[in-house]
Amino acid sequence: ETAQAETAQAETVQAETEKPEATSAEIPSDEARTITDLGGNVIKLPPASAINRVVVMNPPSISMLLSILPDTKKIIGANANAFERANPEILEKMFPEWQNVETGFMIDGFVANTEEILKLEPDLVFYYGNMQKPGIENLGIPIVDMMIKGENNPEKVSVAWDNLMREIFEVEASTTLAKEWEMSNDKAQKALSTYEGEAKSAIYLLSNMGGVITVFGSGTYADTWFEKGGLVNAASDVKGQSEVSMEQMHEWDPDYIFVFKGTPASVMLANQVKGQDWSLLSAYEHEAIFDIPQTIFSWGAPCSDSPLMPLWLISKSHPDLLDEDEFSKLFKAYYERVYDIELDDEFIQSILNGREETK
Amino acid sequence: MLQVKGGSFGYTPEKAILNNITFTLKEREILAVMGPNGVGKTTLLKCLMGILKWQSGHSKLDGKDSSEARIKIGYVPQAHQFSFPYSVLDMVVFGRAKYMSVFATPGKEDYRIAKEALEEVGILHLSDKSCNRLSGGQLQMVLIARALAGEPRLLILDEPESHLDFYNQLTILEIIKRLTKEKKIACVMNTHYPNHAIKVADQVLLLNDCKSVFGKPIEVLTQENVRAYFGVDSAIVRTRILGKEISTFVILNQSLSENEPGGARIEHKIVC
Amino acid sequence: MLQVKGGSFGYTPEKAILNNITFTLKEREILAVMGPNGVGKTTLLKCLMGILKWQSGHSKLDGKDSSEARIKIGYVPQAHQFSFPYSVLDMVVFGRAKYMSVFATPGKEDYRIAKEALEEVGILHLSDKSCNRLSGGQLQMVLIARALAGEPRLLILDEPESHLDFYNQLTILEIIKRLTKEKKIACVMNTHYPNHAIKVADQVLLLNDCKSVFGKPIEVLTQENVRAYFGVDSAIVRTRILGKEISTFVILNQSLSENEPGGARIEHKIVC
Amino acid sequence: MDGQKRIANKLLALFGLLIVVMILSLFLGRYSIRPDEVVRLFKGRMLLESYSDLKVAEHIIFDVRLPRVLIAALVGAGLSIVGASLQGIFQNPLVSPDILGVSSGAGFGAALGILLTSGAGLITAGLSFFFGLLSVLLTLSLVRVKEHSQTMSYILAGIIVTSVFTALTSLIKYVADTEDQLPSIIFWLMGSFANKNFDDLQLIIAPILIGILGLTALRWRLNILSLGDEEAFSLGINPKRIRIAAILFSTVITAACVMASGIIGWVGLVIPHICRQLFGVEHDTLLPTSSLLGASFMVIVDCAARNLTSAEIPIGILTALIGAPFFALIYSRMKGEV
Amino acid sequence: MDGQKRIANKLLALFGLLIVVMILSLFLGRYSIRPDEVVRLFKGRMLLESYSDLKVAEHIIFDVRLPRVLIAALVGAGLSIVGASLQGIFQNPLVSPDILGVSSGAGFGAALGILLTSGAGLITAGLSFFFGLLSVLLTLSLVRVKEHSQTMSYILAGIIVTSVFTALTSLIKYVADTEDQLPSIIFWLMGSFANKNFDDLQLIIAPILIGILGLTALRWRLNILSLGDEEAFSLGINPKRIRIAAILFSTVITAACVMASGIIGWVGLVIPHICRQLFGVEHDTLLPTSSLLGASFMVIVDCAARNLTSAEIPIGILTALIGAPFFALIYSRMKGEV
Numbered sequence A: 001e002t003a004q005a006e007t008a009q010a011e012t013v014q015a016e017t018e019k020p021e022a023t024s025a026e027i028p029s030d031e032a033r034t035i036t037d038l039g040g041n042v043i044k045l046p047p048a049s050a051i052n053r054v055v056v057m058n059p060p061s062i063s064m065l066l067s068i069l070p071d072t073k074k075i076i077g078a079n080a081n082a083f084e085r086a087n088p089e090i091l092e093k094m095f096p097e098w099q100n101v102e103t104g105f106m107i108d109g110f111v112a113n114t115e116e117i118l119k120l121e122p123d124l125v126f127y128y129g130n131m132q133k134p135g136i137e138n139l140g141i142p143i144v145d146m147m148i149k150g151e152n153n154p155e156k157v158s159v160a161w162d163n164l165m166r167e168i169f170e171v172e173a174s175t176t177l178a179k180e181w182e183m184s185n186d187k188a189q190k191a192l193s194t195y196e197g198e199a200k201s202a203i204y205l206l207s208n209m210g211g212v213i214t215v216f217g218s219g220t221y222a223d224t225w226f227e228k229g230g231l232v233n234a235a236s237d238v239k240g241q242s243e244v245s246m247e248q249m250h251e252w253d254p255d256y257i258f259v260f261k262g263t264p265a266s267v268m269l270a271n272q273v274k275g276q277d278w279s280l281l282s283a284y285e286h287e288a289i290f291d292i293p294q295t296i297f298s299w300g301a302p303c304s305d306s307p308l309m310p311l312w313l314i315s316k317s318h319p320d321l322l323d324e325d326e327f328s329k330l331f332k333a334y335y336e337r338v339y340d341i342e343l344d345d346e347f348i349q350s351i352l353n354g355r356e357e358t359k
Numbered sequence B, C: 001m002l003q004v005k006g007g008s009f010g011y012t013p014e015k016a017i018l019n020n021i022t023f024t025l026k027e028r029e030i031l032a033v034m035g036p037n038g039v040g041k042t043t044l045l046k047c048l049m050g051i052l053k054w055q056s057g058h059s060k061l062d063g064k065d066s067s068e069a070r071i072k073i074g075y076v077p078q079a080h081q082f083s084f085p086y087s088v089l090d091m092v093v094f095g096r097a098k099y100m101s102v103f104a105t106p107g108k109e110d111y112r113i114a115k116e117a118l119e120e121v122g123i124l125h126l127s128d129k130s131c132n133r134l135s136g137g138q139l140q141m142v143l144i145a146r147a148l149a150g151e152p153r154l155l156i157l158d159e160p161e162s163h164l165d166f167y168n169q170l171t172i173l174e175i176i177k178r179l180t181k182e183k184k185i186a187c188v189m190n191t192h193y194p195n196h197a198i199k200v201a202d203q204v205l206l207l208n209d210c211k212s213v214f215g216k217p218i219e220v221l222t223q224e225n226v227r228a229y230f231g232v233d234s235a236i237v238r239t240r241i242l243g244k245e246i247s248t249f250v251i252l253n254q255s256l257s258e259n260e261p262g263g264a265r266i267e268h269k270i271v272c
Numbered sequence D, E: 001m002d003g004q005k006r007i008a009n010k011l012l013a014l015f016g017l018l019i020v021v022m023i024l025s026l027f028l029g030r031y032s033i034r035p036d037e038v039v040r041l042f043k044g045r046m047l048l049e050s051y052s053d054l055k056v057a058e059h060i061i062f063d064v065r066l067p068r069v070l071i072a073a074l075v076g077a078g079l080s081i082v083g084a085s086l087q088g089i090f091q092n093p094l095v096s097p098d099i100l101g102v103s104s105g106a107g108f109g110a111a112l113g114i115l116l117t118s119g120a121g122l123i124t125a126g127l128s129f130f131f132g133l134l135s136v137l138l139t140l141s142l143v144r145v146k147e148h149s150q151t152m153s154y155i156l157a158g159i160i161v162t163s164v165f166t167a168l169t170s171l172i173k174y175v176a177d178t179e180d181q182l183p184s185i186i187f188w189l190m191g192s193f194a195n196k197n198f199d200d201l202q203l204i205i206a207p208i209l210i211g212i213l214g215l216t217a218l219r220w221r222l223n224i225l226s227l228g229d230e231e232a233f234s235l236g237i238n239p240k241r242i243r244i245a246a247i248l249f250s251t252v253i254t255a256a257c258v259m260a261s262g263i264i265g266w267v268g269l270v271i272p273h274i275c276r277q278l279f280g281v282e283h284d285t286l287l288p289t290s291s292l293l294g295a296s297f298m299v300i301v302d303c304a305a306r307n308l309t310s311a312e313i314p315i316g317i318l319t320a321l322i323g324a325p326f327f328a329l330i331y332s333r334m335k336g337e338v
């Protein structure tokens, strides 16, 4: 909501900071409009109809574009990581061209190669934070910052992304992400309102790879997810993302473990991780280790499916309050509302069953 | 020209190596420093040079503290090894460094002087050879040439004749003598060879832990002194060969060879 | 015991330093190698030692190729510098290394022998001193002791008297002589001092680029040979002092000092 | 020898320190176990009893902490003794255990393993060890035998091989999956003792111990090597053979260390310097003291890394932050004898 | 001097090579511009004309490629000349430009800058440069003046300072925001010329050129330093003053290089070795040839990095992969003279 307010304000502000060559040649001045991006920059943009070639440098926000853009062919460049945390079948459905999108222009998945960007001739580039800026500024191409500094609330982030994209592409729709979030929050509150007793503890296991266990402590998305899901973060004494030892896991001994990437939950539940003994953890005993679902993107990060995440968490941690069948229905309905896509039950089940071990 | 007054030095506070060294050397004079191994000859030279600091007393060159007058001193050290293989000519040109501003490189004049110095010691033909491919004696000659290239007022040499064949020994001694006389410089050299001292030195400094003798070679290198300082019987023999009288220092080592070798130096060590 | 036959060596293919060196050395004999600077004395020793490989010919020790018999050779090199400050005793014990298995460390016996060697050269009192705090002469003594600690059959010394005061020069020569006689070993040493050769050597090898002379000192160090090989006039003077006759090698340098110093060695260089 | 007795005493003291440090660090960890419980568990182990109320504690002490402490000690000892040996062999105090390319080779092997198997299993460990050895063999084969200045030749060859393997590792990082594999590779290369267990210990114990014993046995010979080749040769020993032997032992140790815990720098460079200041330059004493002090140091640092925060602090940070002041202290007491 | 003329010719040839390499690399890039268009654009620049049909091409050549090529050349020249100088000063062929802690200090400064400002702006650059200088001043202040073996003292002090700053950098990485700061820091430290522009060039041109000129002016004195302190002293010059001067020039260069392009290893170590083989050990020739060859090398490598793939290959990979065989070739032709 704050982002929206800012945007509204900024529209009246004249873009004085803009370098002249960034505007005059590309955009006929009468059609020009200005918006304020999430980094607070005021940007002159051509009308939505003139934006036909879009490059997205940060992985998760591409999911917003897919939910908004009528013509996904407009996306011509993306960060390769955008597709790694996605379910290929859903990608295929929503973005049939995804295999042909240019990804090579990113150096180390981090900054853009100027000459490659220019070769793509984009009308608009989405980037994430000042660090990605050097290669793309002053090219005469409008660039839009998608990072809200210091914001760790996935609801705020995903809503801001959604609103900004809608504004840029001038899309009017009945289902905005803000509305979806409202519905999701209502649902979650209602379900949890009957719960009494101590909040259960959980760990957001970022990854367990090659003997290295990384978790999300406080100051991360985990804060919001667990709060909305009626859980407490067992790792809240850790700041940010951090490597921890198995001994520390025992000390925390969380009730639930949610796995973002790396070794899938099934392997840990089978206690088959090389060199790690999971069998003495409570979560193992109660089979309470789950892979965070991946659809258009992983639900562990802000994306256009984010409103589903709290409800999924509740369905796992409090099946008595919101059981899996009910969640499947909510999931199905969400996809119909937001993307106009019908998912069959079997497919939904396969997504909720977690990931396979990749070799 | 060179004055040393009450100079003392020790590597450790407990034990002084040099005690109250005092002498004066005039222009055109050569001083030979003699004494047993480890008595402090090299240490004395390093003090004169300013590499080591006198702990008491001082040495003055032309009235200036010798560490300030360092630019006027040419030094040929005792032992050597190089990590970078410079050519002989380049090595000798280094002797010119002190005359050049920090950012300068040697000019034609410097190379000319370096070549002259090489010619003077008779190894101009080695100019282009790499210093780490020289024989021990050749290297010694190069270092002497380098000191000469610095056009010193005072030349300090640590055992300049070591590693040289006896032709070169004579050559170097002659050069030192000639330069000292011609160029109005003074010279201090360590030597283990009384013959060499007798041949070229105007003064001899006989070093010892507590007492040192300074004077003319013939006066200093007496049978008594040599016995007291080195523990060896000796004599200076005068022979007439081919119509010329030659003084030669001879060691009378029968006493030694009849005793156990390696035994104590019976008459050595003067009582302090 | 030591046989060298037709030995040749050169650092570069174009120019051989050593040509067709042939000599035989018996037990209890000392060979003095002489020659001008850069003629190849050190090179010869390194070839004997096996550090450098003969390019033709060979040298045999007790009938074995000398590179195989390396364990029986003690070597004292010419120039030195250490990066690690071992104590004198430790340094001398290194001489025992060749007798020990690869994984062994020196035992009591080794230390005893090392101390004996130190005593033999008269520097037992330096045992605990660090090698990088010794005077040049002291270091030379340490290295000689180290070679002795290896109980060699053949002792090779490169200018062992350099840097030594004349008492120590005599000591070391005496030690070499005594060991050679007593322990039935042979010894090859470089020297620039004819007096030393005359005093201790049984044989002298006078080296030159193309021709070398081998024989008894008095026979080899003739006035003619010295002039031909070194370009210096000399004589062997016999004096009677304190009832003992002493032979001393004397250089008659008037010819030199009257000529330009550094000038060409007029009568030098034998025609090959 | 009076000196030898004094050295034996010092070694004994260092060994005692190591034992104390190791036992103490078994008592410390993020999972809270009361000291009396630890003692009870130890007793239990010896009496072959097991307490069901202390199941987790038992697991933590014997399966988590114990192997980790042992590995840290082995790696610390190994890297330090290798550093001390190689510094002597190459007569250069800037030489560290990875001078001949072991670490870069082993690092490459591990990265390759992670790329191929997406995990840090036996294959990764094997590849790491294999490429560690291979890189040094490559270095040795590059060394020209006729070379005059042998040690420089080794060092230059090492630089070449190191740079090639480092580049190849970067190449792997470059093609690796940025989401899963890349972080694993980066973490792995950063070096850590987190989550090491008895399997890891089993892998490295033999090579490291053999290497340490080998180097210790060679210790006196290394003195002679440190005098330079010509000198060693003239003392009647074959410097090349000893050098090769020492290099091979060192390589085995370093490769095993990298295999177990990634690339841990600094220790192998600095511990020998500290020991040289404290106990003298003789390899005879330098090698055993370095390995004992290195082991204690590493156990202490790892204990700190485990305990200070709930997140594992990368070992590299702590090695330097704990080691640097220590080193500075020793260094300021030095008398310019290096 | 005949020799001097020969050297002048070599320098001229190297300079020519550099110019050719720089011009050629302006023609090459991922965005295809026809050679004739490049030529036209150059003409246009000189005639102060601008072609509207080549607007993008003009931007790419003059605002993207040109500053980048210039920066690569400066950094290559700077690091190489610093390596050559410091190797001489410390009489140790393993010395690289970061021996006294510059790189680690500058790296820390940059990491701190990124942490504080979340960006790589002027503040980050300034902090980087500042801490680069500071680290060397720290090192110098740690060096005991009375020290007997001066060079070892410098090197050990450098190790201490380096390790502390490296640890501090890791600490910053550890507390940095993993979302955007950490990748920025890692990316920055890895070293890259990607997305450099004239602002970056302006920042580094003065310090690097001043440093190169200073070192070149000192080049002959460095010969004398390389003989060792006592020797230099006995030749009537003050080794300490020259050493400090050379170190300060080197520090300014290295700090500027790190500020511009992160930590690029290897070049400063290897180019001097190559030049020593090709042109001899005299610093008189070694310094200018190192800087010219280093510049050409860096421009070539960077050109390859830009062109080979669309996602730039990190410069560190290519430096090693291109440089190593080259180095191996030179090395195998060496005659053991190092």
Ligand SMILES: Nc1ncnc2c1ncn2[C@@H]1O[C@H](COP(=O)(O)OP(=O)(O)OP(=O)(O)O)[C@@H](O)[C@H]1O
Pocket (backbone or CB within 6 Å): B011, B012, B017, B035, B036, B037, B038, B039, B040, B041, B042, B043, B044, C132, C133, C134, C135, C136, C137, C138, C163, C164, C165
């Ligand atoms: N750096 C040092 N630190 C401590 N003691 C030293 C150092 N250098 C030399 N000494 C000691 O000081 C004494 C004098 O040494 P110096 O080198 O001056 O002797 P010298 O007279 O030149 O001997 P030589 O004739 O053998 O060259 C010796 O006993 C030596 O052991």
Ligand SMILES: Nc1ncnc2c1ncn2[C@@H]1O[C@H](COP(=O)(O)OP(=O)(O)OP(=O)(O)O)[C@@H](O)[C@H]1O
Pocket (backbone or CB within 6 Å): B132, B133, B134, B135, B136, B137, B138, B163, B164, B165, C011, C012, C017, C035, C036, C037, C038, C039, C040, C041, C042, C043, C044
């Ligand atoms: N490593 C080397 N490479 C090439 N040439 C060398 C090398 N070492 C010595 N030489 C040359 O070989 C010749 C013989 O050297 P050597 O050291 O054997 O002489 P020497 O007789 O021992 O001289 P000195 O009496 O001065 O010690 C000299 O001309 C020298 O320049």
Ligand SMILES: [Mg+2]
Pocket (backbone or CB within 6 Å): B041, B042, B043, B078, B158, C135, C136, C137
């Ligand atoms: Mg001396």
Ligand SMILES: [Mg+2]
Pocket (backbone or CB within 6 Å): B135, B136, B137, C041, C042, C043, C078, C158
């Ligand atoms: Mg010789």
